[in-house]
Amino acid sequence: xxxxxxxxxxxxxxxxxxxxxxxxxxxxxxxxxxxxxxxxxxxxxxxxxxxxxxxxxxxxxxxxxxxxxxxxxxxxxxxxxxxxxxxxxxxxxxxxxxxxxxxxxxxxxxxxxxxxxxxxxxxxxxxxxxxxxxxxxxxxxxxxxxxxxxxxxxxxxxxxxxxxxxxxxxxxxxxxxxxxxxxxxxxxxxxxxxxxxxxxxxxxxxxxxxxxxxxxxxxxxxxxxxxxxxxxxxxxxxxxxxxxxxxxxxxxxxxxxxxxxxxxxxxxxxxxxxxxxxxxxxxxxxxxx
Numbered sequence: 001x002x003x004x005x006x007x008x009x010x011x012x013x014x015x016x017x018x019x020x021x022x023x024x025x026x027x028x029x030x031x032x033x034x035x036x037x038x039x040x041x042x043x044x045x046x047x048x049x050x051x052x053x054x055x056x057x058x059x060x061x062x063x064x065x066x067x068x069x070x071x072x073x074x075x076x077x078x079x080x081x082x083x084x085x086x087x088x089x090x091x092x093x094x095x096x097x098x099x100x101x102x103x104x105x106x107x108x109x110x111x112x113x114x115x116x117x118x119x120x121x122x123x124x125x126x127x128x129x130x131x132x133x134x135x136x137x138x139x140x141x142x143x144x145x146x147x148x149x150x151x152x153x154x155x156x157x158x159x160x161x162x163x164x165x166x167x168x169x170x171x172x173x174x175x176x177x178x179x180x181x182x183x184x185x186x187x188x189x190x191x192x193x194x195x196x197x198x199x200x201x202x203x204x205x206x207x208x209x210x211x212x213x214x215x216x217x218x219x220x221x222x223x224x225x226x227x228x229x230x231x232x233x234x235x236x237x238x239x240x241x242x243x244x245x246x247x248x249x250x251x252x253x254x255x256x257x258x259x260x261x262x263x264x265x266x267x268x269x270x271x272x273x274x275x276x277x278x279x280x281x282x283x284x285x286x287x288x289x
Contacts, residue, residue, distance in 0.1 A: 002031045002082040002101065005074030007067045009038040012047040014089030019051060021091040027098045034078055035088075036061050036070040069168035071150065075160055083160075087151035090116075091198045100154060100195045109190035110156050111182050113138045113148025118201045127208050128201040130257050133249070136199065139191045146189060147179025152197050159187055169225065171275070172218025177226065208260075209267045216271025220279060236272050 004022060008015045015035065022033055032055050035048045039062040048058045061073040071085060082104065086092075096114075104112050116136040120128055138148055150166075153175070163181045166174045183189060202208050219237060222230040231237055249257065 001080045002084060002097070003074070003078040003080035004031060004033045004084045004086055004097075005071055005078075006033065006035045006086050006088055007038055007061075007070035007074070008035060008040065008044055008048075008088040009065075009067070009070075010040045010042050010044055011088045012042060012044045015044060016047050018086060018088050018090055019048070019056065022086070022097075023051075023053060023055070024094055025092075025097045026094045027101075031055065031097060032057065032078065032080065034059060034074045036074045036077075038062075038065060038067065038070045064168050066168040066170075067150075068166035068170060068174040072165040072168060075157075075165060079157075081157055083155050083157060085150045085153040085155075086197070087199070089200055090151060093196060096195065096197065100192060103190070103192040103195055104154050107190045107192075108188065109154075110159050110187035111148070111179070112154040112190045112192055113142055114152040114154070114192050114195040114197050115139075116149070116152050116197050116199050119198050120201055121203060124201070125203050126256060126260070127205050128203045129253070130260050131201040131203075131208065133253075133257060134261070135201070139193065141176075142179075142189055142191045145176060145179075146183035147176040148189075148191070150175040150178075151199065155182075159185075163187075167225065170218055170221050172214045173222045174218075177222060180229065205260075208264055212264045212268040213271035213274070216268035216273075217275040217279065219268075220272045220275035224279070234276055236269060 006015065006018060019033065025031070034057050036059045037045050037048065039060065045058060048056065057077070059073055059077050061070040075083060082101070084100065100112070100114060116138055118132040118135050120132055136149060138152060141147055141149070159182055163185050166178050170177060179189070202211060220233060223233040227233065
């Protein structure tokens with residue numbers, strides 16, 4: 001059996017699109033969909049409950065506001081041998097699960113990332129075009145940093161039982177920290193180029209800024225909790241270089257994307273130093289919710 005774990009928070013439209021996509025899989029394997037609501041304040045849980053499908057189960061993670069905590073709840077609520085992780089608002093083709101399980105079996109992988117393509121809106125903005133060009137280089141992440149994003153991840157249950165679950169304390173970067181643990185433990189990691197998934201682009205500059213500030217905070221937390229692996233807090237890690245604009249872009253796009261990349265690097269730095277200056281004190285004072 002395979003279980004698909006989907007964390008969600010205040011995203012009724014996104015979870016509906018994802019569930020519609022997953023329910024249409026052309027596969028004979030037995031699979032279950034475990035949606036973990038992270039204490040939404042809107043109609044998201046009602047949307048999930050509206051599906052008359054015994055393959056879909058709704059769980060709740062109300063104690064800890066964290067997508068990683070929600071994923072951990074999903075892991076605990078199923079005993080499947082293989083777990084797949086998908087984000088709400090993503091869609092997949094009908095043959096996605098069949099292709100993924102074939103690749104997982106044929107490569108004898110323990111941990112596998114899929115190929116994520118970003119879908120542009122009908123009238124793409126500069127932010128959307130930039131996000132599509134730079135987002136989700138999963139193959140590069142696996143090759144250079146030994147992890148795959150949790151929106152496109154397959155893992156054997158035995159791996160979790162050996163190395164542990166996701167670190168729910170992290171604002172961002174929990175996928176990297178877990179993948180690095182898996183790699184250090186000697187498990188085989190694989191990139192499935194032919195297994196496609198689709199993620200919508202972020203379509204505004206504020207959305208991109210919010211993401212990069214969150215990433216910056218996560219980078220500082222990685223150093224705070226794992227200094228031996230990620231470095232001393234107060235000294236941000238150097239950019240990986242994976243997301244630089246390609247030379248095959250037009251000069252206009254290269255200039256625009258380069259300027260936007262520099263701006264977003266600054267947003268990431270603001271997130272990092274916000275966490276460095278205030279994060280530890282806030283963590284001590286804040287309740288788990």
